[in-house]
Amino acid sequence: MRKLRSIVVGMGLIVALSQLFSCAPKKTQQEEAPVLDTVVEVKMPELRYGLPIDSFSLEMGKVKNNQYLSQILNARGVGMGTIDKIARKSRDVFDVRKIKSGENFCILSTRDSVPVAKYFVYENSPVEYTVFELTDTLGIYQGEKEVKTRQRTAYGVVESSLWNAMVDNGQDPMLALELSDIFAWTIDFFAIQKGDRFRVIYDEQFVDSVSIGIGEIYAVEFDHYGEENYAFFFNQNDTLSYFDEQGKSLKKAFLKAPLQFSRISSRFSNSRMHPVLRIRRPHQGVDYAAPKGTPVKTIGDGTVIARAYQARGGGNYVKIKHNSVYTTTYMHLSGFGKGIHVGAQVKQGDIIGYVGATGLATGPHLDFRIAKNGQLVDPLKVKTPPGKSVAEENMPRFIAFKDSLIQELQKIQWDDLDQILANSN
Incomplete structure (x- = not known):
């Protein structure tokens, strides 16, 4: 009996211990090593x-x-x-x-x-x-400051002037000057007419969320007298310039100088001692010293708009309009070239006169001046346009570039612009 009692007590103890362990909670790996993430927000100074x-x-x-x-x-x-x-x-x-x-x-x-x-x-x-x-x-x-750019698309129809067309469409009117510069050799912007229309892809620059002006202009289509004129800003051999849809340059190069000269005797200045009057006043040109009779050539194609004489100024002078942006003036001439008269068409390199000392001059020289948009600029700082068309090896890349931009331009339908023009009449 005693042996049986011992067996029963032992079995009871085993059951009790098994129940105790079965009721104890099992620890998972996460509970054994809890991970707490602490996020500290740091405010950056403005x-x-x-x-x-x-x-x-x-x-x-x-x-x-x-x-x-x-x-x-x-x-x-x-x-x-x-x-x-x-x-x-x-x-x-x-x-x-x-x-x-x-x-x-x-x-x-x-x-x-x-x-x-x-x-x-x-x-x-x-x-x-x-x-x-x-x-x-x-x-x-x-x-x-950081300059941010946003790509823009502009379009419009000319009612009175390109400038007003920009203003009427809520665009930066300075864009009109940019377009006149791009098409300076192609379109006379003094002769644009009602109904001419344009569409442009360009960048606008911002500083502190305020517009500070026009950035790069990538593509332009200008419909002038019913003829389409294109401009594409293309990188050829690390040089950016504008080309038409055939890859021809929209720029024509000026000659570096209008004559063969011995030296520059006076440079562009806003305050120069005049050699005759002995007073300080602006000299907004470059004087080229050269013997009397040295041929003077036009630096680019254009139309003669003045051939006259100033007794108390430039003496015999010729003024040539090259396009809607640039005009040049040649002063103190001893005489004029053959066929040089108001309205005459001249080609780059044509002789328009000869070096002299007429007017207020102490000796023979050419006083040469360039005006850009009516403002006299330093001839020695005018950047000569490259004037080179797209090279044959670059044509495949240019064609792909041009076609993609034309697709973007054509997203603005001319029909929309026709409706705008019809509503304005």
Whole structure:
């Protein structure tokens, strides 16, 4: 009996232990090594001009007429001694005397009850700026704002002028000048007529979400007198230029100089001592010294629009209109070339006159001038267009490029523009 009791007690103990272990919770691998992710959000400072503006109080302003840097800073508590050091130290970076009225500036000051100016930022242009540190270091450095581009499509129908067509369609009117420059050798924009129409693919540039102008123009279709004129901005051998749909250049090269000369005796200047009058006045041309009678040639194809004499000025002179953008003038001539009269058509290299010393001149020379859109420019800085068509080896790439842009242009149907024109009549 005693042996049987021992067996029963032993069995009961085994059952009890098995129940105990079967009821215990099983640990999973995740429960044994729990992982907790902690995310810490870090707020990045807002930067402007490369400075953390969250830490400062900002004052935006515009330079007033006849206002100098010293007046702006001194009114904000910057001492004249510090201002003098800034002016002298900044000469190699930015001459403070070139600060112009109407330009923007920003002053960054501490957020104290009595603000202390720490930085003065002058915006040289919509993109460039100069930072003046008003701390002990008095550092001066320049920077540039980020320029963002957005691709745009413009189109319109001419009612009175291309400029007005841009304005009427809510587009930047400066686009009209860009188109006249692109088609300068193809279309006379002084002769465009009502019903001429255009469509363009181009970039618009933005700084701080504000438009600052036109960027690259990639493709243009201009329907003039019912004739389609195309322009495509194509990269050929690392040179970007405009070509028509056949790959021919839209630019024609000017001659480097209108004559064979011995030296340049006077350059383009806005303040030159006149050799005869002995007073300072602008000389907006280039003087080429050469013997009397040296042939003077037109630098490009065009039409003679003036052949006259100025006793107190350029003496015998010829003016040639090359296109709707460029005109050239040749002055102090001793005589005119054969067949040179108002209305005459001339070809590049034609002799239009001979070097002389007529008018106000101390010796024989040619006073040569170039006007672009009516504004005299330095002839030595006018970039001569390449004038080369697309090379044979580049034609497959050009054709693919051109065809893709034409498809984009044709997404604006002429029928839509016809309806616009019909509604305006």
